[in-house]
Amino acid sequence: MTTTFQRSTPSALGIDATGVQALIGALESTPGVEPHGLVLLRHGQVAAEGWWTPYTADRPHLLYSLSKSVTAAAVGIAAREGLLDLDSTVISHFPELDTEVTAPRSRTMTLRNILAMASGHRAETLDRARAIDPDNVVRGFLLLPPDEDPGTVFAYNQPCTYTLAEIVRRVSGGTLVEYLRPRLFDPLGIEQVAWKRDGTGELGFSGCYATTETIAKLGQLYLQRGVWDGTRILDEDWVAAATRTQVANPDEENPDWSQGYGYQFWMARHGFRGDGAYGQFCVVLPEHDVVLAMTGQSLDMQAVLDAVWAHLLPALDADGSSDADAALATALGSLGLAPVDGARLETAGLEARADFAVADRTAVPGLDTVVLEQDGDGWAATLTQDGSPVRVPLGEGSWTVSDATAASAAVEADGQVLVAVRFVDTPHLLWVRCDPAAGTFGARWQTEPLHDRIDTLHRPTDA
Template identity: 55%
Template structure:
């Protein structure tokens, strides 16, 4: 299907001071611990600023990590509206085959509402325990873990709660969530292709693993901002949106300010508005008071800092009405956002004159244990990563970023930092992740490390949106 572009406008026409957007861009680019990948700002339903830092582009899906949870909750909303699911049903009622196994009264009292609001009664994350208890059926593993307190009385950010909600949705609809959401959400909103990681049961994960574009994030935020209405058509019940975006459970853990404002139906409450978010800085910020949606993708371990920069620089830019005489400011911002780029790694092209194979320094690459060899061709323009018996071939050696569109879309920058050292930055373009790779001609060894640690395995060849084959 063809994707309908979102309507656009200039910042000043929608009461947005372009200087505030510039200030946010300046701050994101100046922060050494934040790598921005994309930014979209919608005001009054129109895109007033958008940009992607090369080598990231608007058309590529990006791993959303836990921002996936907000899409899972939206799937649950449709199932509730269609009478397939009820929030006040016991979770165990949707899994009658486990009924004899689940004997703990708190587990049996757990309602769909409780897993939707991260209030299962467990006081901490149970993901690893649930898998250790039953790897073949994580829902059963989760339900076999007795809650510490009565369901509904305590918050814990807990992946199996969302996984269980997703499992229920997929069970009652008889479909993967991507298929169920296609005619109900994705097509009506004009969202293009998406893909969701699955586990060994064949289920889409629900709590993580969705790959979608920044544009898709923005559209979901706009649907919730308009309280379930899209282009005049009601898609979600107003009551659902109201319940999903209010606090149901206190979650003040005494740490990050924007993670202590309460939790809704797979949405976080914020100091301003509410949001869906995912590891390493994937954001859907909804600001009803300002009539604004902000979509962000990136790579950072300091997620609070990104929000702090939005509150400090962008939030004050939203005025009450149009701003006159700002055409040059608007044009300057549009020009800037059209040429955003991440700085490439330093290095010079220096062909090794013959093909060279490098093996892990120390015998095994600890960060990427399946990576057994790195090969560079005689012209110094092609790189092959040999991982678990598979070869991933990438181009490099051009100025800036060299993009390879293949099974694992990637961009490589860097080069020879001295006659014996090849240092490369590998950006895995459908994820937040990079590999820093250094090869030594002296001893024919390499070292490699993840800049941010992937949460769904550490194989480079898995760093892409799910496809039929790789």
């Protein structure tokens, strides 16, 4: 059983490596874009791969809404096994709510409807569902009557996917990860997967942690129409339906978000994709036999796709060369995100331990204290949010990686200490600036976490 992709070169796979190198340059230079990892497949082989230090190939990355595509695969497998009927009503899977859910549109909503984000609601319902029932998102969702007939309008809607995850758990009798382990993860050679949970189970719409290669394998499975190493995992008609427009969404602002929506996949100007907040991508280009998996911390996700279309597409089926392959390999081997630049911490005049109080409590709510202290031959920072401390060793002129963080610090020209903390299981970067003269600090997120506080910004350890 093949569990690892064969490695090749771009030119051997009909790709001009200069185009891939231009894509990397664009990702590194475009405002609002920060790449963390990239795997490019063609004909089922790796044409190029690289990770930006301190991110690494073997570290799972929070996928945010790209998790939806994994949840959808669980639905497709359960349908193939006869555990559920896509044309069944959602309410039929929650008999305990049958007497409460009386709105006709809520009662006629089907699994196909919520797979396609076509529940009939005109807008996101997560906050409203939680307001109705803080402990049961499905109940809150089903008690919120749709604005239109199910199947007629698109609205990106987290409870649709949350509900699908709960249905799979109910029909399988276990967690999503337990259900998918022998049916998807093991056959594809996927070892490291964890999923953030609430009191019910995996979030479904978010919270999956997986490596960049895992993203690529999911894309390759769909590119191969549901077959892996000669074994069918997803029905071909499921793959066809999941990767074509089920409901139109022309009102979406960005061009690659207005091409239609399938079953937890977006259609795009080229091919289709799953994606997640801050630049987690699984791009599949069937006409070119290509899969591109990317992780990152990008505020401008449209710019990422624009760069792919501008630089990668022209490189496909273009003349390559061994020299270009070698230059790209060198570039891929030296990728990195710059550590904090400045003087060493010893020049700040700090005692062996220096405590700093927050200057602005609204910037990062709950982050009240920062402690800088000597740690052997180096320094460490302890950040305390809502009473929960997180200790991170600090690199100087480099990143020091420890557990779920990578941190770097330096003294700026004005004497203040700038600390960068990357929560490397996630996209997120926290900036902390300490003022030794005032004994205070300020903090800001480069990208704000959607679910977590600093002490939970890591892959779950119990999944």
